[in-house]
Amino acid sequence: MIPYDMTADDAGDRLANFEKELLVLPAVKSYLLPAFHLAQERLDWLPPESIVVISSHLRIPLSEVYATATAYSELRLEKPQYGAWYMCTGVACEAAGAQRLIDAVDIAPEKLGRIDCQFLCSLAPVCTDHHGKILGRLTADRVRAFFMEDIGD
Numbered sequence: 001m002i003p004y005d006m007t008a009d010d011a012g013d014r015l016a017n018f019e020k021e022l023l024v025l026p027a028v029k030s031y032l033l034p035a036f037h038l039a040q041e042r043l044d045w046l047p048p049e050s051i052v053v054i055s056s057h058l059r060i061p062l063s064e065v066y067a068t069a070t071a072y073s074e075l076r077l078e079k080p081q082y083g084a085w086y087m088c089t090g091v092a093c094e095a096a097g098a099q100r101l102i103d104a105v106d107i108a109p110e111k112l113g114r115i116d117c118q119f120l121c122s123l124a125p126v127c128t129d130h131h132g133k134i135l136g137r138l139t140a141d142r143v144r145a146f147f148m149e150d151i152g153d
């Protein structure tokens, strides 16, 4: 999926479509997390406009919606870079050698970002590819193989 870009020509349409789908969810506070997931599924991240729309629909103060979004590491508050992979550098993944993997595979820093815990610690070390697919129990050889496969896409 191409991440929502607030400067793109289709930004208004994509946000409007998300807003229409959001109306299906009951306008109650307990639907905040489903609303975040819907936004991230449709827009590939939570742009500021989506936070405003969610706040308005659920009638939750904007500051509370934003604060809640920051509490979940699986929610993206920054537009993902197309083609970027992310290595989890949470405690379990660090203990399982995430940093050693990053050093060993020697991939340009702009192609391999860092993310917080993805709540899949039992699969550490964990990485997400540019399609958002989560890959676990990684070794340097597996990461290199995934990257080679990615270049061939």
Ligand code: FES
Binding pocket: 088, 089, 090, 091, 092, 093, 094, 116, 117, 118, 119, 120, 121, 122, 124, 126
């Ligand atoms: S620390 Fe990496 S998934 Fe939890």
